[in-house]
Amino acid sequence: MARVNIENAEVTSVMNTGKGFRCQNIFKKRDGGEIVEKWVIWSDSPVNVGDVVNVDGLFSKKDEVFTNKEGEEIKYTALHVNNPNVSKSQMGPVLAQKGEAAIREQWPALNVNTEAPF
Numbered sequence: 001m002a003r004v005n006i007e008n009a010e011v012t013s014v015m016n017t018g019k020g021f022r023c024q025n026i027f028k029k030r031d032g033g034e035i036v037e038k039w040v041i042w043s044d045s046p047v048n049v050g051d052v053v054n055v056d057g058l059f060s061k062k063d064e065v066f067t068n069k070e071g072e073e074i075k076y077t078a079l080h081v082n083n084p085n086v087s088k089s090q091m092g093p094v095l096a097q098k099g100e101a102a103i104r105e106q107w108p109a110l111n112v113n114t115e116a117p118f
Contacts (some may be wrong), residue, residue: 004059004081011051018079021047021093023055045086052091056069057084 009023025037030078041055068074 002059004055004057006053008052008089009037009055011047011049012038013049013076015050019044023053029038038073041081041082041084041086043081043082043084045084047086049079052089054087054089055081057081057085079107 005073006025008024009025011021011023014021020040023039027035027037029035039055041057043055043057046055047080058081060082062078062080063075064078065073065075
């Protein structure tokens with residue numbers, strides 16, 4: 001099974017059972033658009049919405065289907081991480097939300113590339 005390493009992802013929701021959470025990363029494309037990478041993390045680690053975390057664990061995917069309010073069938077692939085190691089990011093929520101602008105304000109000489117690698 002493949003391992004995945006997710007850095008500086010913002011927690012967007014916590015499961016009611018307390019056995020997992022959802023998080024996401026946002027990458028900028030060359031054309032100025034954004035790509036949102038969403039993950040489901042299966043963990044007992046205590047996190048709160050808005051926390052910025054680093055996650056290392058086993059990658060899996062699940063093809064899911066649901067019907068929206070308009071009656072359309074929506075198909076997508078959910079990305080999951082099992083048996084994860086979760087740690088709070090050193091970046092923190094403020095820098096993660098402000099992204100490159102906040103980093104450049106603190107370290108103007110730092111070369112930061114927030115462009116998606118694809």
